[in-house]
Amino acid sequence: MTVGRHGKSCPGLRSAKGHLWQPGAGGMCLHTIILDPGDPNRIFIAISAAGAFRTDDGGQTWRPVNRGLKSPYELPDPAAEVGHCVHSLAMHPSRPGVLFMAKALGCHAQ
Secondary structure, eight states: EETTTEEOOOOOOOOOOOGGGOOOHHHHOOOEEEEEOOOOOOOEEETOOOOOOOETTTTSOOOOTTTTTOOTTTOSSTTTOOOBBBEEEEESSSOOOOOOETTTTTTEEO
């Protein structure tokens, strides 16, 4: 996975179960990047056909944050940890621990 203005490689992101990501009809697009205003090392991202991910170490390691999402029309296992088609993320303005996710087939609070 390559991200950033200069196309810097981010191998830690692929280690977050990247072997299970499945490109959808629109491919695998990085839709959203959110920087936590209280912690410059905490970043959230949304990737279509992969899901939402979080890093707490500035991008060295990542983990999926899709628990509770359901995708009955997108995935063989509708409650899978990765593979959800998350198109957008938004952080609650006064509660940065709360994210809102817009998926291909619905919206969820996390």
